[in-house]
Amino acid sequence: MGGSFLRGVVVKGAVTTINRVQFSERIVKSALMLLLAFSLLFVGCLDSFGSGEIDVVVAKPGDAMTSAQVEAYLNDASIMNLTAMAASEEQFRVEIYSKETNDGESMELTYIIGKDEIAQLYETGMAIESDMVGIEYTAIQGASKDINVRMGNQWLLARDEIPEYVDPFVQLSEVEEDQSSGGDENLPDLTPELDSLNLDLTGFDWTVTIDVPSLQQVATSSNNTHSIMVEFLEAPARLHELEINSNDGNEAFKVTIVWGAEVALSLNNSYPRTSVLMEMEKDISLGSSQDIIVFSGVLTANHIQDVLMDEIELRIGIEDVQTEEFNYFHSMLLTNLTSNVTDAYGDWWDVEWADADGDGIVSSGDSYTVSTNSSYGWDYEVRFYDYWADAYEGGPLPGFELLFLLGAVLFAASFRRTFHY
Template sequence: MRSVVLVLLLLTASTAGCLEVPIETCEGTDCFPYDSSLLNDLLSNQDSLDVLLMASQNSKLRVKSTTTYETETQQGEIHWDVAKDDEKNLRSIAMRFNLGTIAIDTEVIDGTEKTNFRIGNVWHEGRDQIPNYKDPFYDLAQQATEEPDGIWPSFGFDTTTILGLDWMITHDLQSLEQVASADNETHTIILVLKGMPPEIIGVELYGNDGSTFVLKIERGDEVDLALQSDLPRAPIEFNIDQALQLGDGSTIWAGYVPLGFTSEIDAAELTFHVIESESTIAEFNLADLSSNQTDSNGDWWEFIYWDYSGDGYFSASDYYEIRTNSTLDVEIRTFDNWANSWTDTQVQS
């Protein structure tokens, strides 16, 4: 009898859309639709909205959250959009922050040798010749643990804080989607559930103080990550350390590639330039490892690049050194041959 009723309801759903009549009385999480009691049972399980658990169970996952709030003088918003496709080794991390006149809007898609990133509405292509794909949800969780005072996605939501409410629930049998709404003393709460057994895929909180929190979850074929081609190439971000005067009268620029430099770049794609009055008087391609040169003024220049990390690429902790007996007022800049741009040039948004 249950199967006959289900068939009839499926036929009805194709024409009627949203249904308000339950299939039949049942018990347990496999019921559809939920009533208020069953929903509260689901919310009592702290794992019912565990993003890290979802990440471990889904190769394709996207979680978006938007938080808005008001201060005495202005309104703020923080939006996160984090997605992954383990099959393609691609992940995307996007963040938008607005507070008064301050606005930040960025996105990075990485995990392979080619990367895309966006500043505002402008996309660029980057590269990483030894990509190290990491699940973005676990990666961000680890960073948040190490730097608890940073700005991180607000993906955590304790469902037990909204237990015991009197939920009004509507449902659509064709899509297996349910929408539940309720009010407590401080918020109007909307939950979106989908599937069989139902799983929470959306949370909306609307505070009496004007604040809002919206969380949305997509899985499987709903998640589509892809890299764009033919984008403007962006140079790496790298600056030479300040010069030091040595006791013998020579000058040295030396330092290590910062540990925060997360890419690996072919050293042949980078060239140090010694610039005086906007003209290059000496240059050194890092693939040469070392070089001794004499400029047109008769001064000597000694260049050294040491692949300290031993990975065969320009990467974090590598060492460089530039020495000279020249007393000219010069600057040392790095040219990214792949991007045809200086590495200290700010990418346009």
């Protein structure tokens, strides 16, 4: 998938629009902590569990957990499994936060994933904040044609003519499994070794307090380097929040888990519209005759926004380097399929759009071909205009898998960190 959703990156002191961000090695290393912790919490099978199966917590309602019970809970892999937690809930949300400071420069990362099976919607998001750059992205989508996208503080409305609800927790597990097994030969294996994060919380003396009316329990502990806070809700106890902070203030890690009506999702169709993101492989080359130039492109399997052909127009032109305005001399609605024109220099241009499955939808496998005998053809480019959004294509909507892979790239395998508390 492309990196177009990184448009709208906020650089401290200025706002710029870019297509790709080159992250420094320090950012890569700092960010790995988040993915490792995230992956750790997703290990295990997809089998759901009920509260009655958590046999490590035997305290009666109104009684605080003992230190041994807290330790047993946190080191039970069948409980500390977000996929299994999510499988037992219709409405579920996880937010994972990480902070690291090196040489006075801090890096903060947040990953959000949530689902609402009742509304048939799911949420994915990521935020990266450092001294130099800030990125915030959230998407809410599902069984509705409407999609809400947030870039920074700006909410936008996107669309998909063939919507589908997926459970993001199941999908994340499938992506992780596919990556770890090398299922996609076109992608590097970006899933880190799970044993590279050793979150072994044994041997701690936990102090536990309880608010009897609400059944909220807070367990705290510390050693020479870190302090830990764990919050449980309900009875039997369920993990709500886990927070780890280094005593020097340079490191922080926090997982927040919420379930029930509090995480209900909804869509707003009154936001400003944003254009479709057309995931396309493009090429420009000489035809069989050396005096013919051929522009071509095909929508890849990563194209996830299916939109109506009569809303998209193919345009041929040149961008003004000073005004950045795209000046086009020929256009064709995709529903017309073919067109030809002679330009002001007497050169001909043939245009063709191929609707691969003949459904009238811009979808994976569709392609275009533009041929010309113009000797200036190399100076031109093909762009697509989205009339629904009144803007050129390139909106900020990546797929769920792209969010995961971006995270994996950021948190990539060159850095390994082991925590011993």
